[in-house]
Amino acid sequence: MREVAAQFERPVLLFSGGKDSILLAHLARKAFYPASIPFPLLHVDTGHNFAETIAFRDQFVRELGARLIVRYVQDSIDQGRVVEETGPYASRNGLQTVTLLDALKEFKFEAALGGARRDEEKARAKERVFSHRDAFGQWDPKNQRPELWNLYNGQKKHNESFRVFPISNWTELDVWLYAQQERIELPTLYFSHQRPIINRDGVLLAASEVVYPVGNERIEQRIVRFRTIGDMTCTGAVESPAASLQDIINEVAAARITERGARSDDKRSEAAMEDRKKQGYF
Amino acid sequence: MTIELLRFTTAGSVDDGKSTLIGRMLYDTKSLFEDQIAQVEQTSHERGDEYVDLALFTDGLRAEREQKITIDVAYRYFATPRRKFIIADTPGHIQYTRNMVTGASTAELAIVLIDARKGVQTQSKRHGFIATLLRIPHIVVAVNKMDLVNYDQAVYERIVDEYTNFIAKLNAQNVTYIPVSALIGDNVVDQSVRMPWYKGPALLHHLEHVNVGAGQNYVDFRYPVQYVLRPHQNFRGYAGQIASGRIRPGEEVVVFPSGLESRIKDIVTFDGKLDEANAGDAVTLTLTDEIDISRGDMLVRKGNLPQKSNEIDATVCWMSEDPLEVSKTYQLQHTTRHVRAIVNKLNYRIDVNTMHREAAPTLALNEIGRVQLTTTQPLFYDSYALNRMTGSFILIDPATNNTVAAGMIRGETRDVDDLLDVPSAEQARRSQRLQQVVWEAGALALAEREQLNGHKGAVLWLTGLSGSGKSTIAKLLERKLFERRVHTMFLDGDNLRHGLNADLGFSPEDRAENIRRVSEVAAIGFSHANVVLCSFISPYIRDRAYARSVVPQGRFFEIYTKCDLEVAKRRDPKGLYAKALRGEIKQFTGVTAPYEEPQIPEIVVETDIDSPDRIVEKLLKLLEEAGIIPAAL
Numbered sequence: 042m043r044e045v046a047a048q049f050e051r052p053v054l055l056f057s058g059g060k061d062s063i064l065l066a067h068l069a070r071k072a073f074y075p076a077s078i079p080f081p082l083l084h085v086d087t088g089h090n091f092a093e094t095i096a097f098r099d100q101f102v103r104e105l106g107a108r109l110i111v112r113y114v115q116d117s118i119d120q121g122r123v124v125e126e127t128g129p130y131a132s133r134n135g136l137q138t139v140t141l142l143d144a145l146k147e148f149k150f151e152a153a154l155g156g157a158r159r160d161e162e163k164a165r166a167k168e169r170v171f172s173h174r175d176a177f178g179q180w181d182p183k184n185q186r187p188e189l190w191n192l193y194n195g196q197k198k199h200n201e202s203f204r205v206f207p208i209s210n211w212t213e214l215d216v217w218l219y220a221q222q223e224r225i226e227l228p229t230l231y232f233s234h235q236r237p238i239i240n241r242d243g244v245l246l247a248a249s250e251v252v253y254p255v256g257n258e259r260i261e262q263r264i265v266r267f268r269t270i271g272d273m274t275c276t277g278a279v280e281s282p283a284a285s286l287q288d289i290i291n292e293v294a295a296a297r298i299t300e301r302g303a304r305s306d307d308k309r310s311e312a313a314m315e316d317r318k319k320q321g322y323f
Numbered sequence: 324m325t326i327e328l329l330r331f332t333t334a335g336s337v338d339d340g341k342s343t344l345i346g347r348m349l350y351d352t353k354s355l356f357e358d359q360i361a362q363v364e365q366t367s368h369e370r371g372d373e374y375v376d377l378a379l380f381t382d383g384l385r386a387e388r389e390q391k392i393t394i395d396v397a398y399r400y401f402a403t404p405r406r407k408f409i410i411a412d413t414p415g416h417i418q419y420t421r422n423m424v425t426g427a428s429t430a431e432l433a434i435v436l437i438d439a440r441k442g443v444q445t446q447s448k449r450h451g452f453i454a455t456l457l458r459i460p461h462i463v464v465a466v467n468k469m470d471l472v473n474y475d476q477a478v479y480e481r482i483v484d485e486y487t488n489f490i491a492k493l494n495a496q497n498v499t500y501i502p503v504s505a506l507i508g509d510n511v512v513d514q515s516v517r518m519p520w521y522k523g524p525a526l527l528h529h530l531e532h533v534n535v536g537a538g539q540n541y542v543d544f545r546y547p548v549q550y551v552l553r554p555h556q557n558f559r560g561y562a563g564q565i566a567s568g569r570i571r572p573g574e575e576v577v578v579f580p581s582g583l584e585s586r587i588k589d590i591v592t593f594d595g596k597l598d599e600a601n602a603g604d605a606v607t608l609t610l611t612d613e614i615d616i617s618r619g620d621m622l623v624r625k626g627n628l629p630q631k632s633n634e635i636d637a638t639v640c641w642m643s644e645d646p647l648e649v650s651k652t653y654q655l656q657h658t659t660r661h662v663r664a665i666v667n668k669l670n671y672r673i674d675v676n677t678m679h680r681e682a683a684p685t686l687a688l689n690e691i692g693r694v695q696l697t698t699t700q701p702l703f704y705d706s707y708a709l710n711r712m713t714g715s716f717i718l719i720d721p722a723t724n725n726t727v728a729a730g731m732i733r734g735e736t737r738d739v740d741d742l743l744d745v746p747s748a749e750q751a752r753r754s755q756r757l758q759q760v761v762w763e764a765g766a767l768a769l770a771e772r773e774q775l776n777g778h779k780g781a782v783l784w785l786t787g788l789s790g791s792g793k794s795t796i797a798k799l800l801e802r803k804l805f806e807r808r809v810h811t812m813f814l815d816g817d818n819l820r821h822g823l824n825a826d827l828g829f830s831p832e833d834r835a836e837n838i839r840r841v842s843e844v845a846a847i848g849f850s851h852a853n854v855v856l857c858s859f860i861s862p863y864i865r866d867r868a869y870a871r872s873v874v875p876q877g878r879f880f881e882i883y884t885k886c887d888l889e890v891a892k893r894r895d896p897k898g899l900y901a902k903a904l905r906g907e908i909k910q911f912t913g914v915t916a917p918y919e920e921p922q923i924p925e926i927v928v929e930t931d932i933d934s935p936d937r938i939v940e941k942l943l944k945l946l947e948e949a950g951i952i953p954a955a956l
Contacts, residue, residue, distance in 0.1 A: 189715065214402075
């Protein structure tokens with residue numbers, strides 16, 4: 042992260058409110074201590090976020106003393122930049138990309154720090170730590186710069202940008218263990234709680250205004266927690282009694298399903314992630 | 324989280340079963356998840372495979388999955404109760420040497436796969452060679468597909484003998500041989516019952532017990548400054564990662580390149596001050612004295628200094644489609660330092676298959692060779708053999724910004740007799756010159772002069788077509804600077820060609836020499852804390868890159884005076900375009916010779932749109948914002 046602050050004039054940290062980005066912001070705080078984080082945080086709000094996420098975000102950023110920028114997918118829809126999917130399966134997850142790219146352009150951000158990890162998904166395994174994007178924000182997996190030793194090449198042309206993934210080499214378990222070690226506070230969604238759930242093709246979605254039952258589906262009360270936090274329309278919960286970090290660590294260590302396995306959008310096609318990344322998704 | 328971490332790389336040819344081996348390790352250590360297994364089972368089934376293809380767990384991208392070969396470095400993670408592992412999975416076929424070098428650069432162990440049926444192949448040797456070249460401390464030779472040779476001990480022994488003979492020539496460190504079958508799972512995670520003649524450990528057992536940290540240098544304290552933290556007047560901290568060695572508060576340190584000495588005051592972290600910091604730790608150091616230190620400087624312990632030179636002897640692996648160009652200026656990134664470098668000479672290319680040295684005019688993608696480099700500012704380094712962190716560098720092509728080479732420093736430039744060809748006349752002259760000429764250090768430091776002047780030194784380089792208004796703007800700007808008591812110096816193309824450069828014409832070579840001389844003069848003016856205004860057509864990117872290279876970063880301002888060619892022709896203040904168009908002047912920029920537009924100038928001014936006064940205002944503002952001159956009252 043220091044390397045990013047040193048090599049780029051206008052970096053930004055992408056903050057989703059999820060555990061990876063919370064951890065990233067925590068690391069940034071440590072990296073620049075006793076100075077404050079020398080770049081702002083950017084949150085792309087789909088408008089379908091859990092209320093807990095937003096409340097936590099505001100509280101967290103206040104404690105951090107960092108600058109937060111929020112951009113809304115709703116605005117992109119209103120501006121006609123994107124067309125919203127309709128129907129019960131509609132998700133705004135894909136639309137975020139446009140809002141994100143617009144925001145990066147608006148502030149002329151040259152480097153966006155993200156909390157993606159290589160263990161999440163196969164297409165991510167080949168991602169660089171310093172990942173070059175062309176003037177359209179697109180990733181070219183066949184033409185990546187080799188990354189040697191700890192020498193990160195952040196040279197770029199005007200209009201081009203970088204995505205930087207400082208915790209590339211962490212696994213899900215590492216993240217939980219680190220949160221425990223550093224006593225990092227996380228949103229309550231990650232811990233076991235009771236909530237109304239819709240079971241859709243095996244994915245447990247939180248029932249809400251934007252996720253409602255169709256066909257034979259019905260709302261049931263379940264004891265769940267979330268392993269990732271994203272858009273309500275596509276973030277699945279797992280049934281779990283894990284109410285503390287230690288419970289979660291024990292559970293993850295024994296887990297047999299990847300965290301993305303609970304995301305319905307990745308299931309749409311096996312190469313879904315790769316396609317979205319080429320378009321500029323994180 | 325004190326569990327040990329081992330990073331290793333795997334290399335094998337297309338069908339040696341490398342992906343299967345990794346898939347097997349992940350599968351048998353229960354590092355795969357049910358949904359991943361289900362996905363792969365489904366794919367295998369769709370493709371009509373008879374068995375679950377373990378390789379599918381690791382072959383990431385769709386394109387390569389379709390071609391059934393890995394094409395890039397992919398990283399995999401798994402853990403056992405004893406250790407965590409990061410695998411850099413690199414492809415083994417010939418065109419991808421660069422990926423192997425990439426994966427190997429951070430690895431502590433390399434697994435070289437050999438197909439038992441095929442025996443030692445050229446590629447197996449190449450993998451061993453690269454692993455040794457990058458000084459990976461441990462090499463494991465996994466003789467795979469033992470199931471297909473009936474677990475025959477003789478086959479295995481023959482391969483071990485052949486490879487041992489080969490690797491003995493390479494000065495490899497620790498080499499271990501293990502017979503395995505990735506497909507069946509023999510000796511991968513569990514000890515095989517089918518090869519009772521093999522008494523050694525299974526692969527995973529070896530990975531769990533091999534000594535980690537063998538590639539680290541724990542002795543020589545090297546601390547490249549990454550970022551300067553100045554939250555308020557009373558705190559000045561130098562953030563960085565300790566490249567090697569360790570440090571404690573109170574120890575005496577020397578700062579490179581200034582040579583100033585101080586002591587470590589504190590090792591500052593978010594979690595409190597530390598009594599000691601070691602190689603690999605990311606910390607912030609404060610010193611007892613106020614010294615001007617910036618990114619790219621290096622702190623070392625007094626009495627244990629790195630080498631310092633701008634003439635470097637190195638082995639490079641070429642990683643770009645565009646071949647190495649001798650004499651071209653590249654960007655060189657070494658620790659946190661960015662300098663410009665010219666490859667003076669390619670001594671030889673190494674044939675990675677035969678290890679023979681051969682004469683070559685250039686290095687193409689995936690080729691490895693030995694070069695002599697000159698850098699604009701000295702590097703503080705150790706040889707790669709002693710220190711992987713301070714002995715490695717990358718070269719970046721300034722035109723594309725791509726990383727084009729990985730370099731390993733051998734030492735200072737020298738004409739050694741094991742270099743293939745006899746030194747050329749130029750080389751002899753050059754080395755003689757280097758021996759005779761001692762750099763005379765100025766009596767006064769730049770910082771002192773700048774303090775006296777009340778502004779910083781800088782080089783303003785105006786480039787553009789003839790008639791684009793370079794000199795007009797330079798003169799007006801100089802007047803304004805003069806009025807603000809800024810010390811200036813003005814170098815103009817036409818004027819210098821009457822004297823210093825009277826012997827030069829307008830061929831590309833002469834133009835290059837013209838700019839070289841001007842750049843050196845500008846550098847002298849700069850070192851005396853002047854703002855040096857240079858007004859030169861300087862049509863070639865390469866020449867301007869040279870000019871940029873002679874002064875520190877942040878002090879060179881490339882000002883592109885952009886003007887429509889037709890407007891310049893109409894202006895034609897000296898009647899030159901008219902002559903050129905009549906054919907009376909040969910090689911006239913814009914007419915019969917090219918002008919290469921600046922790719923990333925500090926500023927572009929459009930003289931056919933803006934007035935000179937407004938342009939000069941913009942330039943003054945640029946200099947103020949860059950901290951070169953104080954803001955006007």
